Amino acid sequence: MRCMSSDTTYRGAYKVSGAFCDRPQIMRFGILRSLAVGMPFIFVGSMISRTGAELLEEYDIFTPQDD
Known part of the structure; x- marks a missing residue:
């Protein structure tokens, strides 16, 4: 079993003195960013996927079959 070193322990919400740690900073416009x-x-990935699917159909590597 692998043990973690003592310097990477989780401090939690309390300081050594017993006081609460400061509140984390809230990033402005976080969701928008x-x-x-x-x-x-996502848009570029969808364009690459669409182009790849068109090439596969053009060269008859993969063509969907109608049932």
Whole structure:
């Protein structure tokens, strides 16, 4: 079994003195920023997938069969 070193222990919500730790900083426009970063990558990924599917159909590597 692998043990973690003592310097990487979780301190929790309390300081050594027993007081609460400070509140974490809240990022302004956090949701908007994450959407601004994520949406272009989702869009580019969908364009690459669509182009790949078109190439597969064009060269008859994969063609969906009608049942």
